[in-house]
Amino acid sequence: IGMYNFLRYYLARCYAVFGGIVFGFSGIVLVRMVEGLSVGHTLIWLPYALWAIEGFLKEKKIRYLVLLTGAMVLSVLAGWFQFAFYLIFYSALYALWEVVVNRKKQLALNLLVFIPFGLVPLLTLFHILPAIDTLLVSPRSDVSLIDLQKHLLPLSHIFTLFYSDYWGNPATLSFFGRSEYKESIIFIGVIPTLLAFFSFIHLIKHKVVIFFVLSAITAFLLGTENIVSREFIQLGIPLVSSFLPDRTMYLVSVSLSILSAFGLRAFIDEKKGRNIFT
Secondary structure, three states: OHHHHHHOOOOOHHHHHHHHHHHHOOHHHHHHHHOOHHHHHHHOOHHHHHHHHHHHHHHOOHHHHHHHHHHHHHHHHHOOHHHHHHHHHHHHHHHHHHHHHHOOOOHHHHHHHHHHHHHHHHHOHHHHHHHHHHHHOOHHHHOOHHHHHOOOEOHHHHHHHOOOOOOOOHHHOOOOOOOOHHHHOOOOOHHHHHHHHHHHHHOOOOHHHHHHHHHHHHHHHHHEOOHHHHHHHHOOOOOHHHOOHHHHHHHHHHHHHHHHHHHHHHHHHHHHHOOOOO
8 A cells, every 4th residue: 555655656556556566465575474573564664654755745745744754653663673774764765865856946845854754763762772772782783794794695696586486495494595585585576577677768757766776776785795795794884784684685675666666667658659579
């Protein structure tokens, strides 16, 4: 529902329905709703945050600021901080992109969209303070670089976009990939993935497509074994550097789900105009 309402600002109803279904039944949502319900509850609020940001910037209604605040608060209170952090950071980047790149008028009014990002820590302080106390006495703060690098996936992990069980599956006790199956899932379906790549046709027409393409590429690079991810881990950023790096695949899945809806429209529009190789 959240993804549908977000996509409706850019696409017709049929494409928005498609994007919503792709996200709702994507690998990350299905696996995380089974493997740790609190994780699934944490990550499903991202489309609502994107919907709220786009709604406020287009309609300038206070209810969208309330929706944005509520989505982030519910994500934080769901209890899985790393995914909540990704949700808030990703939403902030999207808001910044939209304000700077796509909207030059009413800048002062558009900046109000960042108010919820300041409210969320205050509204969840009763939850955050005990969490920080727990963190300070937990082994999480002493995670070594070697431990983190074990959760950097090989670049060949991109094959799982088309075959989710490329490295096996824990349900049949056959998983032999690096890290864990639940941490590395990026599968959204073969057809949606192909359509996501097809969305590149809209790169010039829709600047928002550029944002999600860059997001998917960046998140994938940060979660796989390469010079970019290794250098990022070695920066030693407090708290962030202790995150399991392959969990950035969550943002890859979200970005690809959105791009698949744009790709479906691009595919249909191109078919109307000329023959294409499929």
